[in-house]
Amino acid sequence: MSDWFEVRTVAQDVHAVMEPAHWEQVISYLIVGRETAVLLDTGMGIADIRSLVRQLTDKPVTVVNSHYHWDHVGDNHRFDHIGIHAAEAPFLEQDAPEELLREAMRPENFWGPAPPDFDPAGYHIVPSRANQLVDEGDVLELGGRRLQVLHTPGHSPGSICLLSENEGLLFGGDTVYAGPLYVQFEDSDFHAYHESMKRLSALAPDLELVLPGHNLTPLEPEILVEMAEGFEQIAAARAVCQTTDSAWGPLRKYEFMRFSVLLPRET
Numbered sequence: 001m002s003d004w005f006e007v008r009t010v011a012q013d014v015h016a017v018m019e020p021a022h023w024e025q026v027i028s029y030l031i032v033g034r035e036t037a038v039l040l041d042t043g044m045g046i047a048d049i050r051s052l053v054r055q056l057t058d059k060p061v062t063v064v065n066s067h068y069h070w071d072h073v074g075d076n077h078r079f080d081h082i083g084i085h086a087a088e089a090p091f092l093e094q095d096a097p098e099e100l101l102r103e104a105m106r107p108e109n110f111w112g113p114a115p116p117d118f119d120p121a122g123y124h125i126v127p128s129r130a131n132q133l134v135d136e137g138d139v140l141e142l143g144g145r146r147l148q149v150l151h152t153p154g155h156s157p158g159s160i161c162l163l164s165e166n167e168g169l170l171f172g173g174d175t176v177y178a179g180p181l182y183v184q185f186e187d188s189d190f191h192a193y194h195e196s197m198k199r200l201s202a203l204a205p206d207l208e209l210v211l212p213g214h215n216l217t218p219l220e221p222e223i224l225v226e227m228a229e230g231f232e233q234i235a236a237a238r239a240v241c242q243t244t245d246s247a248w249g250p251l252r253k254y255e256f257m258r259f260s261v262l263l264p265r266e267t
């Protein structure tokens, strides 16, 4: 196995593929059914996730992207079958923002050694092309396991979560994780995010695990309720914010216990 990835089996035939040596702490998930497997996101593209996946399953693998951002689509180009929400399919074919890639490659952002054949100076995201559009209500049948697509816009317009209802597993992508939640992008939408969180928090009583796209995994479903309450407080102007500097310029930051919410300074 590659030294770059750390694999943790979080449920039966569900493997979290983590990249612990980079501060982004991105997590992709390999979800294996009897017939086929879904790889939810392909990570940063720093090491070859496809050969890792090949060691974990011999089933045909479909990539599904939780959204189009570069840190989740880095190894898409190694796969033949890629699904994403229609709102974001065109973005896979475009170049990722150069300044964010350079920022990510700063030595202090590596918490451990990169693979020996990796060259940070030449780091880029190879564009890829979707050949499947996924949307609200779609069901991915893996054989003995069904993944429902939930369209949960907010972080980005085509952000999705995947739900395995009978197992109580929610894959949160960049919509749900413990850490700073990014709602500061031009195509982020606070109101849509708030609606998405209301919907996800209503699922919490029926869930066993939340499997997020960054940082700690798994999380207990209670985080969904906390997040929905945080968004509610911001929407009702009952939350305290600070101004903070970032790679995206000055932002408003709302701090909560296990997460924070970043918004543009002006709205």
Ligand SMILES: [Zn+2]
Pocket (backbone or CB within 6 Å): 067, 069, 155, 174
């Ligand atoms: Zn993202």
